[in-house]
Amino acid sequence: xKGTLVMRGRTLRRTVLAASxxxxxxxxxxxxxxxxxxxxxxxxxxxxxxAWAGEIPETVVKRFEKETGIKVTLxxxxxxxxxxxxxxxxxxxxxxxEPSQYSVQQLIGQQLIQxxxxxxxxxxxxLAEKFRDPSYDKGNKxxxxxxxxxxxxxxxxxxxxxxxxxxxxFDEKYKGKVYMLDNMLAAYxxxxxxxxxxxxxxxxxxxxxxxxxxxxxxxxxxxYNSTNYPQLLSTGQACAAEAWSGTAMxxxxxxxxxxxxxxxxxxxxxWTDGLSIPKGAKNTDSAYQFINYLLKPEIAAMATxxxxxxxxxxxxxxFIKDKKTLENPAIYASxxxxxxxxxxxxxxxxxxxxxxGWTKVKAS
Amino acid sequence: MxxxxxxxxxxxxxxxxxxxxxxxxxxxxxxxxxxxxxxxxFTLANYQxxxxxIYLKVFGYSLGMAGLNTMVCLVLGYVVSYYLASRxxxxxxxxxxxxxLPFWTDFLVRTFAWINLLSPGxxxxxxxxAIGFTDGPSQWIPSQGASFIGLVYAFLPTxxxxxxxxxxxxDNSLGEAARDLGCGWxxxxxRVLLPIxxxxxxxxxxxxxxxxxxxxxxxxLLGGGRDQxxxxxxxxxxxxxxxxxxxxxxxxxxxxxxxxxxxxxxxAARRLRRKTA
Amino acid sequence: MKHALDTxxxxxxxGVIAFLYxxxxxxxxxxxxxxxxxxxxxxxSTRWYGKLADNTELLAALQVSAExxxxxxxxATACGLLAAMGMARLRGKGKAIFSxxxxxxxxxxxIVLGVALLSVFGxxxxxxxxxxxVLGHLVVTLPYAALIVLxxxxxxxxxxxxxxxDLGCNAWQAFRRVTLPLLRQPLLAAWLLCFTISFGNIxxxxxxxxxxxxxxxxxxxxxxxxxLTPEINALGTLLVLFTLLIILGxxxxxxxxxxxxxxxx
Numbered sequence: 001x002k003g004t005l006v007m008r009g010r011t012l013r014r015t016v017l018a019a020s021x022x023x024x025x026x027x028x029x030x031x032x033x034x035x036x037x038x039x040x041x042x043x044x045x046x047x048x049x050x051a052w053a054g055e056i057p058e059t060v061v062k063r064f065e066k067e068t069g070i071k072v073t074l075x076x077x078x079x080x081x082x083x084x085x086x087x088x089x090x091x092x093x094x095x096x097x098e099p100s101q102y103s104v105q106q107l108i109g110q111q112l113i114q115x116x117x118x119x120x121x122x123x124x125x126x127l128a129e130k131f132r133d134p135s136y137d138k139g140n141k142x143x144x145x146x147x148x149x150x151x152x153x154x155x156x157x158x159x160x161x162x163x164x165x166x167x168x169x170f171d172e173k174y175k176g177k178v179y180m181l182d183n184m185l186a187a188y189x190x191x192x193x194x195x196x197x198x199x200x201x202x203x204x205x206x207x208x209x210x211x212x213x214x215x216x217x218x219x220x221x222x223x224y225n226s227t228n229y230p231q232l233l234s235t236g237q238a239c240a241a242e243a244w245s246g247t248a249m250x251x252x253x254x255x256x257x258x259x260x261x262x263x264x265x266x267x268x269x270x271w272t273d274g275l276s277i278p279k280g281a282k283n284t285d286s287a288y289q290f291i292n293y294l295l296k297p298e299i300a301a302m303a304t305x306x307x308x309x310x311x312x313x314x315x316x317x318x319f320i321k322d323k324k325t326l327e328n329p330a331i332y333a334s335x336x337x338x339x340x341x342x343x344x345x346x347x348x349x350x351x352x353x354x355x356x357g358w359t360k361v362k363a364s
Numbered sequence: 365m366x367x368x369x370x371x372x373x374x375x376x377x378x379x380x381x382x383x384x385x386x387x388x389x390x391x392x393x394x395x396x397x398x399x400x401x402x403x404x405x406f407t408l409a410n411y412q413x414x415x416x417x418i419y420l421k422v423f424g425y426s427l428g429m430a431g432l433n434t435m436v437c438l439v440l441g442y443v444v445s446y447y448l449a450s451r452x453x454x455x456x457x458x459x460x461x462x463x464x465l466p467f468w469t470d471f472l473v474r475t476f477a478w479i480n481l482l483s484p485g486x487x488x489x490x491x492x493x494a495i496g497f498t499d500g501p502s503q504w505i506p507s508q509g510a511s512f513i514g515l516v517y518a519f520l521p522t523x524x525x526x527x528x529x530x531x532x533x534x535d536n537s538l539g540e541a542a543r544d545l546g547c548g549w550x551x552x553x554x555r556v557l558l559p560i561x562x563x564x565x566x567x568x569x570x571x572x573x574x575x576x577x578x579x580x581x582x583x584x585l586l587g588g589g590r591d592q593x594x595x596x597x598x599x600x601x602x603x604x605x606x607x608x609x610x611x612x613x614x615x616x617x618x619x620x621x622x623x624x625x626x627x628x629x630x631x632a633a634r635r636l637r638r639k640t641a
Numbered sequence: 642m643k644h645a646l647d648t649x650x651x652x653x654x655x656g657v658i659a660f661l662y663x664x665x666x667x668x669x670x671x672x673x674x675x676x677x678x679x680x681x682x683x684x685x686s687t688r689w690y691g692k693l694a695d696n697t698e699l700l701a702a703l704q705v706s707a708e709x710x711x712x713x714x715x716x717a718t719a720c721g722l723l724a725a726m727g728m729a730r731l732r733g734k735g736k737a738i739f740s741x742x743x744x745x746x747x748x749x750x751x752i753v754l755g756v757a758l759l760s761v762f763g764x765x766x767x768x769x770x771x772x773x774x775v776l777g778h779l780v781v782t783l784p785y786a787a788l789i790v791l792x793x794x795x796x797x798x799x800x801x802x803x804x805x806x807d808l809g810c811n812a813w814q815a816f817r818r819v820t821l822p823l824l825r826q827p828l829l830a831a832w833l834l835c836f837t838i839s840f841g842n843i844x845x846x847x848x849x850x851x852x853x854x855x856x857x858x859x860x861x862x863x864x865x866x867x868x869l870t871p872e873i874n875a876l877g878t879l880l881v882l883f884t885l886l887i888i889l890g891x892x893x894x895x896x897x898x899x900x901x902x903x904x905x906x
Binding site: 365366367368369370371372373374376377378380381382383384385387388391440443444446447448450453456457458459460461462463464465466467468469470471472473474475476477478480481487517520521522525526528529530532543549560563564567570571574575577578580581594595598599602608611612615618619622623626 | 655667671721724745746752757760784790793795826827837858869873874876880888
Binding site: 052053055075077085088091093255 | 696756759762763767768769773847848850851853855859860865866
């Protein structure tokens with residue numbers, strides 16, 4: 001009797017073990033199938049890229065690998081801060097990174113990226129005017145803008161007939177139906193501009209005023225959300241929400257005629273994610289090759305067609321297949337709309353005022 | 365021999381936990397440069413800043429939330445473990461797999477599923493409408509309640525596994541014997557089974573309570589980011605605020621709080637054991 | 642005779658297990674949703690499964706996750722078992738200090754430990770990649786493995802291996818024939834929990850992964866900014882259904898074996 005029990009136990013263990021091994025091997029096998037096609041080129045030439053997810057579409061990477069035979073490894077990050085932490089450890093072996101504009105300033109300050117050799121870059125004049133010689137990186141010395149977008153807000157017209165100002169997000173009428181981005185710098189764009197300051201302000205008094213406005217605003221907020229706010233706007237759970245332009249917002253604007261994305265009359269803000277080469281990068285040849293490849297208008301157009309983002313490349317417009325995207329304000333904002341929008345800059349020493357302020361807002 | 369047995373875990377803890385921990389303690393006394401790096405020096409400013417009542421509120425709220433989550437997970441965990449342990453041995457492993465399986469889908473995917481479920485007009489809302497509990501669209505999310513459901517969901521397996529591991533050895537006949545001797549259902553559990561499950565319950569409590577304090581995605585996605593847990597605070601300090609030294613100080617405080625509460629916990633458990641013995 | 646409360650708790654337990662599957666049902670349903678916006682039903686479609694097959698980035702991330710979880714769960718469980726056996730021989734202060742040490746990674750918030758580990762790896766100028774990722778996950782999972790195995794090992798009747806030794810088994814045989822089989826279930830429970838924790842880990846992975854070792858949760862987390870696509874629901878569905886099939890397969894075979902066994906006796 002006892003013997004059969006032990007036997008049963010042993011075979012059970014084996015079957016469960018075998019089952020889990022089978023599961024895992026199957027997983028590994030499906031994964032292998034995937035990565036095999038990645039290494040189509042080979043030839044020892046490599047390029048390791050660290051970028052925002054989805055901003056350099058897979059189609060772009062595949063085509064580059066085919067054309068050049070360089071094997072590209074693309075890893076993704078979820079925030080500039082994560083990427084900076086990795087770079088500053090000195091242990092991340094990336095050849096090309098894609099920081100946002102304010103992060104470029106920090107990376108320069110921490111000496112983590114190298115000046116670009118402009119004699120090796122072709123096609124810089126394809127970029128739109130506002131991305132050549134930008135305020136955060138004079139002369140594009142350290143970064144080449146790749147995609148761009150705006151920070152504004154969106155509303156559902158079933159609830160709010162029309163809106164043009166940040167004041168909508170501070171209006172008690174919409175109590176419990178308003179969301180703000182769960183991001184300090186983004187929240188302060190609204191806070192600063194609604195109190196009459198510029199988004200790039202580093203003045204202690206102005207930041208204090210903005211903090212008070214944001215603290216008062218918290219009482220009417222349903223919550224902070226920087227993930228599924230487009231969904232909340234579309235279903236009407238949110239009347240208005242501070243928003244970033246880009247893929248997620250654009251999809252909802254295109255699918256639901258009630259949802260509108262606007263850049264507030266107070267100015268709003270623009271952001272751009274560009275390409276930089278870290279200090280100590282091993283495959284700089286490949287990195288320059290990739291930068292030049294991305295500067296080609298027909299490739300830049302793929303950022304919009306396959307990635308759903310706005311390209312910093314002015315000549316790309318002619319190559320974009322889906323012309324509707326050019327009209328979608330949640331992808332390409334019109335020139336008038338962004339006339340007063342500044343690039344959001346690194347607050348530098350004013351950071352501590354923002355930190356104190358935002359902590360107060362969050363804990364109130 | 366003993367050394368050889370202890371070496372793998374010991375080396376891991378010393379090399380990958382203790383050394384980094386010392387670094388954290390050191391950094392908590394340093395000051396931050398404006399780029400988010402760490403400047404050397406020695407200052408107590410990071411700890412002084414933490415004395416602000418704002419942070420006390422965050423610590424208090426976190427402790428409450430973690431305590432509540434731990435209690436619910438322990439009760440449900442015990443019930444499920446008892447059920448598991450009273451099944452035939454062959455079935456136990458299958459049920460265990462069945463319990464862990466949902467957690468193989470990505471955490472965010474599951475969280476978004478909860479968001480869909482709880483949104484106004486969603487399935488949960490329709491159900492509560494149907495039974496007359498609510499009338500029309502209701503705001504279930506974002507809320508502290510939604511956040512709490514998310515926490516319980518995330519930590520249930522962590523509570524079930526250790527309790528089951530200590531209960532599974534129990535011979536079914538033990539409970540039966542107690543029953544035959546005239547013990548009621550409650551007495552069988554409180555006098556026979558719970559004492560056996562105690563090490564597992566303790567482990568489950570620790571594995572639920574402590575990590576709950578560090579959670580930061582659930583309060584943001586399901587709770588609307590209005591009420592912060594310590595985890596949110598530390599993550600914000602480390603990333604958005606670029607103030608690693610203060611984040612390190614907050615971690616050291618949290619760590620001391622943990623050690624203190626574990627000591628109290630341990631003392632209480634020992635006294636309890638002495639009383640029952 | 643079964644007590645009424647036994648029936649109640651059994652149903653409560655089944656209810657809890659069902660509760661764990663509530664969001665999974667949503668994931669499965671949405672994976673067949675034609676709509677590109679994940680929350681709106683737009684008719685039945687299997688197109689996301691096709692898209693998933695083309696998404697080499699996601700599949701490569703899945704492979705990384707599976708490998709890391711497999712290795713780190715095995716390492717953590719092995720370390721936990723060895724530590725439990727070693728600690729049984731310790732007395733007094735040494736034991737307290739060692740068990741305190743095992744708890745340490747649990748008490749430090751993961752992001753703090755992650756950032757600190759990253760600086761340590763930096764100081765050793767170790768390249769970030771699979772190895773650092775596995776080490777990071779080992780740290781995260783070790784306390785779970787150690788606690789589960791430790792609890793079960795201490796509950797073990799130490800006279801059994803001793804009896805085996807008395808009967809002429811050497812230490813290895815006593816371990817292999819007596820201790821290990823007795824610990825089968827807790828070891829498997831520990832391994833499963835560690836595998837699952839590692840497979841879903843975001844924070845530690847963020848700071849310890851490197852070139853070519855982006856895990857599935859990291860990939861999904863970084864996709865949040867652009868909105869999650871339904872391919873992820875398809876992937877989640879496949880993972881669960883596939884494993885469910887295996888479990889059911891194993892379950893049926895066992896059932897048959899039990900029946901056959903009953904026939905024979």
